[in-house]
Amino acid sequence: MLAFLVAILLLALLPLAGNRYAIDLATEALIYALFALSLNVLIGFTGNISFGHAAYFAIGGYACAILLTTYGWPLVLSLPAAVVLAGIVAAVVGYFCVRLTQIYFAMLTLAFAMLVWGVAFKWKEVTGGDDGFTGIKVPDLLASPASYFYFTLAMVAAGIVLLWIICHSAFGLTLVAVRENSVRTGFIGVDTRRMRWAAFTVAGTFAGLAGALFGMYHRGMYIENAYWTESAQVLIMVLLGGMYSFVGPLLGAAVLYLLQVFTNQYTIYWPTVLGLILLVIVLVLPDGLVGLVERVKARLVRA
Amino acid sequence: MSTMLHIQGLWKSFAGFVATRDVSFELEAGRTHAVIGPNGAGKTTFFNLITGHLRPDKGKVAFEGRDLIGLPPQKIVRLGIARSFQRINIYPRLTVFENVQVALIAHEHQQWNLFRPGRSLHRQETGELLELVGLAAEAAEIGGELSYGKQKQLELAIALASKPRLLLLDEPTAGMSPQETAETIASVRDIVKARGLTLLFTEHDMSVVFGIAERISVLHHGEIIASGTPDAVRNDAEVKRVYLGEQVNA
Amino acid sequence: MTLTMFTLNAFYGLALAMNMFIIASGLNLIFGVLRVINFAHGMFYMFGAYIIFSVTKSWGAPFFVGVLAAAAGLAVIALVIERLLLRHLYDREHLMQLLFTFALVLLMSDAAKMIWGTDQYSVGYPPGLGGAVNLGFVVLPQYQLFLCVVGPLIAITMWVLVDRTRWGRIVRAATQDREMLAALGVNVPMVYAAVFTIGSALAGIGGALAAPRVALVPGMDATIINECFIIVIIGGLGNLWGSFLGALAFGFVVQFGTVWVPNWQDVLPYVLMLLVLLVRPWGLLGRPEVGH
DSSP states (O other): OHHHHHHHHHHHHGGGGOOHHHHHHHHHHHHHHHHHHHHHIIIIITOOOOSOTHHHHHHHHHHHHHHHHTSOOOHHHHHHHHHHHHHHHHHHHHHHHTTSOHHHHHHHHHHHHHHHHHHHHHOHHHHOGGGOEEOOOOOGGGOSHHHHHHHHHHHHHHHHHHHHHHHTBHHHHHHHHHHHOHHHHHTTTOOHHHHHHHHHHHHHHHHHHHHHHHHHHHTEEOGGGGSHHHHHHHHHHHHHHOTTSSSHHHHHHHHHHHHHHHHHTTOSOHHHHHHHHHHHHHHTOTTHHHHHHHHHHHHHHHO | OOEEEEEEEEEEEETTEEEEEEEEEEEETTOEEEEEOOTTSSHHHHHHHHTTSSOOSEEEEEETTEEOTTOOHHHHHHHTEEEEOSSOOSOTTSBHHHHHHHHHHHHTTGGGOSSSBGGGTTHHHHHHHHHHHTOGGGTTSBGGGSOHHHHHHHHHHHHHHTOOSEEEEESTTTTOOHHHHHHHHHHHHHHHHHHTOEEEEEESOHHHHHHHOSEEEEEETTEEEEEEOHHHHHTOHHHHHHHHHHHHHO | OOHHHHHHHHHHHHHHHHHHHHHHHHHHHHHHHHOOOOTTHHHHHHHHHHHHHIIIIISOOOHHHHHHHHHHHHHHHHHHHHHHTGGGGTTSOHHHHHHHHHHHHHHHHHHHHHHHOSOOBOOOOOTTSSSEEEOSSOEEEHHHHHHHHHHHHHHHHHHHHHHHSHHHHHHHHHHHOHHHHHHTTOOHHHHHHHHHHHHHHHHHHHHHHHTTTSOBOTTHHHHHHHHHHHHHHHHOTTOHHHHHHHHHHHHHHHHHHHHHSTTOTTTHHHHHHHHHHHHOTTOSSOOOOSOO
């Protein structure tokens, strides 16, 4: 809790340094942190891997963008509406996906995500197709990088707090039980399928929030944001950070995002770097950076 | 005494192998009833058919008048039946405390509460249950690291957390030393008496059974070959043939 | 719609289905035996198409040499991957295996970029199959006829191999109980390697055969892997004839979709999948996994 407040405080001081580049990096890193955290509700807490989480990110982003720009809604309506829409779509897709388990579940999430991508691609009149939806009307109040940064910081912090409450609630504990032993959990009276459905919906809702923030920040949404590569990336963020801890995804998002920005300055082969990172995680670091830190700490304590 | 569990003409086959053969069975409320039989007799299958893990091919299972067939396990628990599993089925990576706490949370339908912190709920009751099964000292330990006997105790605690009226224990003393067996059985008997539970358990250790069961049914190759008071069963010719015959061949 | 148009469309649908079946059958086989979903299967398909392009365009080799090259090339790539890396993951949870194949996609996509660049390529129909057959009321292209023959041939061959031969029995046993099989003296790692190799070679063959029909661009792997997923999900994961049925459903839906609801035909397979899953959550011929 204290660490969280300190981090928020430090971040709040960032714009005072006046470095535009740092503000931009921090804004986008925060958005990805929320996105990764939302996915971990599904992966870390419930134990269900989704390969199509970008779909809800994209829906949140596009919906907010379209409502703001095409329909001229005020932000105070567009943002919640976009988040709710992402949640609704997650609920609908989740309904189908939770009837299956494990790999089948994962594949189905991917298939649905590509469906969302396909719709975004084809529905040119509404989404702009592969040209993207550009020129998003962000309210004047948030037009400057610093002010948008504070807005993002506030929204992401609120999201993190809410997710923290949810993940540590009775609901969250039961999700962990579902992950740890779903047969046992059925036999203490829990409808495990409904729990997984709820987790899916919660995850999609917060991803939608991240997406809305993302779209407004970039003043545009592009179909790449719904492509499987975006889903792969956020998945790797969660795994890199460590899926069994709450803060893992936050760490993983920050590290991976900064790594990507850095790599893209030198080479076009970021996918290779990403692939190698994933290989390392799979072969050596399944519990991510947080897991690594814990293991090192344990070894130091023993020494 | 009323009939708590009414089973009639239960059949179950697995690809041609008949695991449960025309089993009929009545369990009176408040009784302690044992189902015994050698390994492979179909005891666990029988339990699985009652608790919704398996669907019978034919037959009827009714609990307090309600038909159980087709209900998923979580609905069956809510009706008042809890069970332990023959192969340990706890949460190995959660602490002993959390193992029981989660069951209590679920029992109170609080798994849908997105806001109250999980760790703070039902702490007292969890402590009491752990005390009851003798695991109070191990509350902070990881479930999977307990000794086998203690894990079985944990299974019992989890089952009790669902506040059942009917308790099904699948081989509660399997793999235990004679000492542990005696302790477990004594503990179970006390708990059952104190809470007025109906107990249905399976065993293949005969001495255990004769100590606490008020009624015994003998399962052999999926069929019930004898059912009645311990004395009646002990003296049953068929039972003697099956058990003595098996012992001679063993 | 006239009879001619209907027959022509049905025929194109069948040809598409057969091409898709060849690719999807590999994914299905690998999953059926190894219980691994190879996300890189789409990449293998793409490599198959690019290999036949290189072999025919750059080296001037005939088309069928190109198909063989694609099969051989993918077989080698798959074998190396399986022996060097994948086999260490068989005892890990499925998630880790999936992620590994995900990593493969990333690495191979950049490899493709490095080898072939990002231009769009095309491969011509092989001479001898570039023409058409006139049936009076309809004229059918020879290449698609060829696909309609090869597809069922491969299906039947696979079925005979898996169902009727000793090797097939071993393969089927490997899906049930690997340890038992090893205890019986079967070289299980070799079985696994063989299955992964053959399944991936099928992707390569499918890619090579698809090359004259499709545009060779970066990203063709993503479209294909999704379509393969839809097909095996519809058919039932692990079931050979399920994949065949799924491919047929896919082919016809897409082909007639192009005619009746142009521009949205890509969405139709998903709708189809949804409808199938509503009625049969594990696919048309699939069954829920026991104990997984």
